[in-house]
Amino acid sequence: MEALRLLHATRFGARLLGLHALARLPADTGLCIAPCAGVHTFFLAYAIDVVFFDHRQRVLKTIHGLAPFRLARCRGAAFAVELPAGYCAANPAYARAIRAALAEDQEAESGRLIG
Template sequence: MARLSFGFFRQWVARRYKGGDAHSEYGSGSEAPVGATGRCGRRAVHHYFGRRHGSVPPLRLRLAASFWRRAAGLFLLRDMGPHEGLWLRPCSAVHTFGMRRAIDVVFMDRRGRILKTVHALRPNRAAWCARAYSVVELPAFYCRRHGRYDAALRRAMRAGR
């Protein structure tokens, strides 16, 4: 069986869906419009730019290192976005008394390794981990929606130090 090169495949896709050569209309092929339709209304091959397909969007952590910031916690962050969290350091226990929404809680040691994850901790509950040094509070179901949330946490922690 003959091996097909990527260049051959790109030319085939361009001819099939655009009726021309791959390099004629869009240059090298990287500028092709995403989701463009070709002949007969068929969809062209989708290109994902910037992030790899399935990767986690950038997470932004707000550091709460002082006593008063840790004591206030998420009470001050009522407008927390879907990719924002609060990093409590040092901390080994959290509560959701007086809160109106559930949160995901990730307990970590001094080296940033995840010790325990509590998914969707409901209001008026508490969670703790005796060996934890820091805690990250995230929007509810963030950890389940993003399977690689640990990598996003590491990147955000490196940026927030």
């Protein structure tokens, strides 16, 4: 498994746009939206996996293959990571991969922001 790369949407406009700002996510890339307790796939042309985390980076909820024109929410979530559909099933250690990417980004303070 390749290391996961995360893009970050932390400003209001970027969080609202989410994946709509990107053509499509590469297989090894996710979008971290913070703060976030709900996502939508309105007008998105493809399904995604969504993982909701609490403030301690514990997985609260995972949604596999969220289809276009759907909503997903998770009470108590601090942030969400959107991934290409099938990523979580293909990578059983997806939570660990996300945490590693978050730690790497924090260490590098890279701030790869969209929007």
